[in-house]
Amino acid sequence: xxxxxxxxxxxxxxxxxxxxxxxxxxxKNTLFMLMSLxxxxxxxxxxxxxxxxVWQAADGQVMxxxxxxxxxxxxxxxxxLLVRMQHCFKSLDIDCLNQLKG
Amino acid sequence: xxxELASIESLFYLAASIAVIASLxxxxxxxxxxxxxxLVVSLLAVAVCFYLMGAPFAAGLEVIVYAGAILVLFVxxxxxxxxxxxxxxxxxxxxxxxxxxxxVILALCLLAEILFTIESADVQQRLNATIVSSKxxxxxxxxxxxxxxxxxxxxxxxxxxAGYHYAxxxxxxxxx
Numbered sequence: 391x392x393x394x395x396x397x398x399x400x401x402x403x404x405x406x407x408x409x410x411x412x413x414x415x416x417x418k419n420t421l422f423m424l425m426s427l428x429x430x431x432x433x434x435x436x437x438x439x440x441x442x443x444v445w446q447a448a449d450g451q452v453m454x455x456x457x458x459x460x461x462x463x464x465x466x467x468x469x470x471l472l473v474r475m476q477h478c479f480k481s482l483d484i485d486c487l488n489q490l491k492g
Numbered sequence: 493x494x495x496e497l498a499s500i501e502s503l504f505y506l507a508a509s510i511a512v513i514a515s516l517x518x519x520x521x522x523x524x525x526x527x528x529x530x531l532v533v534s535l536l537a538v539a540v541c542f543y544l545m546g547a548p549f550a551a552g553l554e555v556i557v558y559a560g561a562i563l564v565l566f567v568x569x570x571x572x573x574x575x576x577x578x579x580x581x582x583x584x585x586x587x588x589x590x591x592x593x594x595x596v597i598l599a600l601c602l603l604a605e606i607l608f609t610i611e612s613a614d615v616q617q618r619l620n621a622t623i624v625s626s627k628x629x630x631x632x633x634x635x636x637x638x639x640x641x642x643x644x645x646x647x648x649x650x651x652x653x654a655g656y657h658y659a660x661x662x663x664x665x666x667x668x
Binding site for chain 2: 393394398399402405406409410412413416417419421422424425426428429432435436439440442443446447448449450451452454455456458459460461462463464465466467469470471472473474476477482
């Protein structure tokens, strides 16, 4: 039984998630949107670890490891797309991508 | 009083507030490199939170994989984009230490906190009671969750192939 109440862990997770979500919505730069996505995935990890430590189960950490692999794959593909986007449009502005045409 | 200060909860709240402040800075900075510095601090603060929640294995993974590998990927990408192309021309020019002093202060707070946690026998004793060991995680990972591990490996393979394909220059046969 951990000493940190689950409510506070979940509050921290929601605050981090909302900060990341606002970042994805507000920023125009695609690189900053990827960073905000990282913050959001991290917040989900906080929620899983907190729940796992309250119930003394290892499942939370297993889920965190899966989220970690998801984040790694997402960043690799996202940054490769960004390199290609910079090559094509000479800009990282998300508004360059408003005409789904190569 | 000192016992009150030393409780795990207050250490957790300190690390959590550092994580929130650093995350706010990540989404509000103009310059990419400064935002990356704050992102590192945010991830380290979350790692300290994991440690205090009784998951030292997850804390180590967070530092190694997130703050180590993924952030290095980001830095490589930023270097490839060329800083002059980015928001940097709107940001104020570098004025000595002023740009990295914020992340350094937050990171020093985290360092002091983790050192205090390691040094204090009382906190260590209470933490040891709540630890979910990495052995349990491993048994679960290669028992009931074996299929999930296989699917994760396929996801990583897909990320590898897609990254190789998209980032290849046009001259070498790369196209979208």
